[in-house]
Amino acid sequence: MATKKSAKNCDKFSAVRKGLHSLRTRGPVFTAKKSVGYLRSRLSDKEKESFSSWVRKHEYPDSALEEQRSAVFGRKILFSIIVALYNTPIDYLRDMLDSVIAQSYTGWELCIADGSTDGQETIRSVCEEYIRKNKNIHYKKLEKNLGVAGNTNAALEMATGDYFAVLDHDDILSPAVLYKMMEVISSEDPDVVYTDEATFISPDRHDIKSIHFKPDFAIDNLRANNYICHFTAVRRSLLDTVGLFRSEYDGSQDHDMMLRLSEVTDKFAHVPEVLYFWRAAPGSTALGASEKNYAAAAGRKAVHDHLLSIGIRSEVSSLDSCPTIYRIRYPINGTPKVSIIIQTRDHLRYLDRCLRSIEELTTYENYEIILVENQSRDPKTFAYYDRIIRKWNNIRVIRWEDSWNWSALNNYAVREAAEGDYFLFLNNDTKVITPDWIQEMLMYAQRKDVAAVGAMLYYPNDMVQHAGVIIGLGGIAGHVFHMSLRDNAGYMGRLSYPQDLSAVTGACIMIRRNVWDEIGGMDESFPIGYNDIDFCLRARRKGYQIIWTPYAELYHYESVSRGYDTTQEGKSRLKRENERFTTRWKAELDHGDPFYNPNLSLYHSDFRIKETDSEI
Numbered sequence: 001m002a003t004k005k006s007a008k009n010c011d012k013f014s015a016v017r018k019g020l021h022s023l024r025t026r027g028p029v030f031t032a033k034k035s036v037g038y039l040r041s042r043l044s045d046k047e048k049e050s051f052s053s054w055v056r057k058h059e060y061p062d063s064a065l066e067e068q069r070s071a072v073f074g075r076k077i078l079f080s081i082i083v084a085l086y087n088t089p090i091d092y093l094r095d096m097l098d099s100v101i102a103q104s105y106t107g108w109e110l111c112i113a114d115g116s117t118d119g120q121e122t123i124r125s126v127c128e129e130y131i132r133k134n135k136n137i138h139y140k141k142l143e144k145n146l147g148v149a150g151n152t153n154a155a156l157e158m159a160t161g162d163y164f165a166v167l168d169h170d171d172i173l174s175p176a177v178l179y180k181m182m183e184v185i186s187s188e189d190p191d192v193v194y195t196d197e198a199t200f201i202s203p204d205r206h207d208i209k210s211i212h213f214k215p216d217f218a219i220d221n222l223r224a225n226n227y228i229c230h231f232t233a234v235r236r237s238l239l240d241t242v243g244l245f246r247s248e249y250d251g252s253q254d255h256d257m258m259l260r261l262s263e264v265t266d267k268f269a270h271v272p273e274v275l276y277f278w279r280a281a282p283g284s285t286a287l288g289a290s291e292k293n294y295a296a297a298a299g300r301k302a303v304h305d306h307l308l309s310i311g312i313r314s315e316v317s318s319l320d321s322c323p324t325i326y327r328i329r330y331p332i333n334g335t336p337k338v339s340i341i342i343q344t345r346d347h348l349r350y351l352d353r354c355l356r357s358i359e360e361l362t363t364y365e366n367y368e369i370i371l372v373e374n375q376s377r378d379p380k381t382f383a384y385y386d387r388i389i390r391k392w393n394n395i396r397v398i399r400w401e402d403s404w405n406w407s408a409l410n411n412y413a414v415r416e417a418a419e420g421d422y423f424l425f426l427n428n429d430t431k432v433i434t435p436d437w438i439q440e441m442l443m444y445a446q447r448k449d450v451a452a453v454g455a456m457l458y459y460p461n462d463m464v465q466h467a468g469v470i471i472g473l474g475g476i477a478g479h480v481f482h483m484s485l486r487d488n489a490g491y492m493g494r495l496s497y498p499q500d501l502s503a504v505t506g507a508c509i510m511i512r513r514n515v516w517d518e519i520g521g522m523d524e525s526f527p528i529g530y531n532d533i534d535f536c537l538r539a540r541r542k543g544y545q546i547i548w549t550p551y552a553e554l555y556h557y558e559s560v561s562r563g564y565d566t567t568q569e570g571k572s573r574l575k576r577e578n579e580r581f582t583t584r585w586k587a588e589l590d591h592g593d594p595f596y597n598p599n600l601s602l603y604h605s606d607f608r609i610k611e612t613d614s615e616i
Contacts, residue, residue: 051208054609055198055274060104060176068104068179073186078107079178079233080161084151085114085169090126091203092170092279097130097137100167105178109161110137113154115145149245149253156244163193165233166254170279172205173231177275181233190269192261194232196597197276205277212492213597213607217268220547221595223303224497225325226255228268231276234261249302251295252324256302263310272598296323303328325493327551330443338367338438338510339420341413343406344428346376348384350557355388355395357432364438367424369395370417372409406506407522407531414521422446423516427507429557430457437552441510444498444547451515451544452536454504455552462486465556467495468548469503469533471593472602476581477503477533480596482605491607498549501595502540502588506532507556515539529574530581537585 060068081100085093100110116123120141127139138158146154152166163185167173181193196214201207214227221227234257242260249256262268296318303326304316315329340358344351351371358369369392376382385397398417400409410425422445424438434440441453457466464484471477481488481495489496509532519538522531536546582589592598601610 051198051211052206054211055208056206058274060174065104065175068176069106071179073182075186076107077163077182077185078109078161079105079181080156080159080164080236081108081110082152082155082159082164082166083110083112083169084148084155085112085116085123085127086145086151087116087118088123088169090119090122092281093123093126095172095203095205096167096169097126099173099175101130101134102175103173103178104175105182107182108136108178109159110134111155111158112137112139113142113151113158114139115142115147115151115154117145147247148250149247152253153244156239159236162236163233164236164239165231168230168278170202170281171230172200172277172279174273174275174277176273177231180271180273180275184269184271185233188269189267191235191238191265191267192228192232192258193269193271194228195230195271195275196273196599197230197278198274199278199280202279202281209280211274211609213272213274213599213609214270215597216270216594217266218500218595219262220545221497221499222258222262223306223326223328224499225493226252226258226299227492228258229254230278232258238264249298251297252299252302255299256306259302259306260309263306293323299324300326319493319496321489321496322493325497327497330447332439332442333446335364335366336421336442336446337419338364338422338424338442339414339418340367340369340424340426341372341410341418342369342426342428343372343374343409343413344376345374345404346378346381347428348378348381351428352384354426354428354430354432357430359392361432361435362438363435364442367394367438368419370413371395371397372413373397373399374404374409375401405524405527407524407526410506411521411524414516418513421513422510423513424510425506425508427556430508431555431557433458433555434551434553437554438510440549440552444549445510445512447545449543449545450547451511451519451539451542452504452546453510453552454501454546454548455508455554456548456550457505457507457554457556458486459483460555460557464488464495465558466505466507467550468499468501469505469536470596470605471502471533471537471585472589473593473596473605474602476578476589477530478605479505480605480607484606494607495550498547498551499595500545501548502593503533503536503546504548506535507558508552508554511535515544518542525580526577527573529577534581534584537588 083096100108112127114123124141131137131139140154140158142151142154145151156164177195184190184193196212198211199209201209215221238261241264245253245257300316300318304314307314313331317327319325319327342354388395389397396417398413400412414423422442437455441455444450444453454468459465464481464486466479467481469477470480473480481490484490484495519535519542523534526534540546599610601608
């Protein structure tokens with residue numbers, strides 16, 4: 001039986017602990033304000049359409065299932081559904097068996113390995129009852145319990161299908177799941193295909209506790225959290241390369257398998273439909289990772305060993321709030337020079353705060369600061385430049401005399417002044433609050449598959465300003481989790497770990513020099529808006545990853561230096577940039593962001609279900 005994990009539950013279980021910690025460290029006033037915000041977020045959840053209603057609404061009716069049964073595909077695929085039984089309650093067993101038999105796609109076999117030590121004869125008799133009616137069910141009683149991986153492998157030995165898919169002995173499949181997987185296999189020929197899933201409160205499958213709407217394949221998400229999990233079909237022949245499930249990772253053996261598969265293929269496909277139902281029952285980690293703490297230790301080992309197998313030494317630890325979400329610390333190769341590039345125009349109070357935070361907190365030593373002066377008017381600004389140049393030996397000021405163009409200023413700084421191997425573009429209205437912020441970004445930016453790394457940015461009131469960019473959110477592109485509480489773990493823990501995204505904001509972004517050169521820097525036809533997102537999308541088009549990390553944290557006093565465009569000229573410029581961006585990236589906008597599920601709202605940034613929107 002595969003291990004069940006829910007980052008959302010971990011977040012709930014840690015709420016009291018966080019409240020006590022906040023009370024001790026930040027005082028009663030701050031804690032009261034945060035508590036009110038938390039309760040309001042809970043109330044807004046209750047105002048949404050219930051998960052149960054959503055699932056009922058999206059179930060396939062009998063008429064649709066009948067059409068699926070009569071469908072003819074251009075190729076025949078046999079799915080081997082793998083089930084490891086262990087002391088399975090009989091009603092759970094029957095629910096599981098009935099859900100397999102109900103499949104609208106009939107090309108399946110069910111391979112059952114029974115390692116039960118209690119109620120063996122009853123379990124066997126139920127399986128034999130089903131076998132008499134369904135010759136494509138195969139059952140083997142094991143002489144002893146071999147553990148999760150061992151029992152699963154015993155079932156795999158019976159498999160003859162083209163794809164295998166592991167089904168937990170107490171869970172339930174949608175009758176359409178194999179048909180929907182068959183559609184994707186027929187069109188994309190993936191090596192791995194997975195679906196979205198829901199957790200239900202036993203015994204009622206329609207009493208939905210949570211829904212996991214997943215992104216498409218994202219390797220950094222997978223390393224931090226086994227988000228793929230169920231229901232997943234894998235090309236059977238890949239086992240010849242990666243091997244069977246491994247007992248030393250019992251509890252996270254499925255995570256270990258997905259990580260090993262990622263080492264040999266990138267042909268993962270995602271069916272964004274809720275087609276698998278986890279049963280939340282006593283002893284199941286669907287009720288919380290604390291039920292099976294050994295799973296976290298096995299998961300840490302799986303992630304560590306996966307990275308080691310691809311030549312990366314790392315330190316892997318569990319989050320206190322959710323042990324089955326992992327924090328990875330990659331080694332930094334050498335001490336490459338980082339050029340921090342800051343555009344500035346007067347507003348000395350903000351610039352000084354930014355520079356002081358860098359000087360006082362930053363623990364990484366090999367960096368330079370390049371200030372790109374653009375049309376300041378206050379004489380005090382230039383006197384300030386003179387003072388800091390005399391005080392610091394790693395800061396320079398260069399001047400841009402033309403009109404303000406964010407892209408052009410950054411290109412100019414790189415071309416004329418930057419000496420670093422990495423460029424860290426930083427707004428002057430930011431304040432560093434994480435001492436090792438450069439290291440946290442550099443450990444990802446140095447990877448050859450990564451083009452850009454973004455940071456966690458907060459407003460001064462500790463609400464999230466930036467945690468990555470989703471294409472299509474708010475119309476063109478928007479910041480995910482905008483205005484969420486600082487200590488919130490996010491939907492399924494996604495505010496808690498570094499992950500792959502389509503884009504990050506240029507307010508704090510690190511880019512490797514050779515990537516900058518390859519992509520061609522910033523597009524100066526985007527003087528104000530969308531230049532950072534455009535750069536990220538151009539990099540992704542060349543096969544690079546964009547990563548956001550919550551471990552590099554800054555305050556952002558958004559647009560303090562320039563302000564906002566309210567003139568007619570500014571509005572016209574913004575319209576031109578909108579049109580240019582939507583024309584250039586029409587295909588990406590039409591397709592939808594691969595790191596954001598199509599069932600989620602594009603009007604809200606908090607991962608709420610799309611059909612709960614009041615907007616039309």
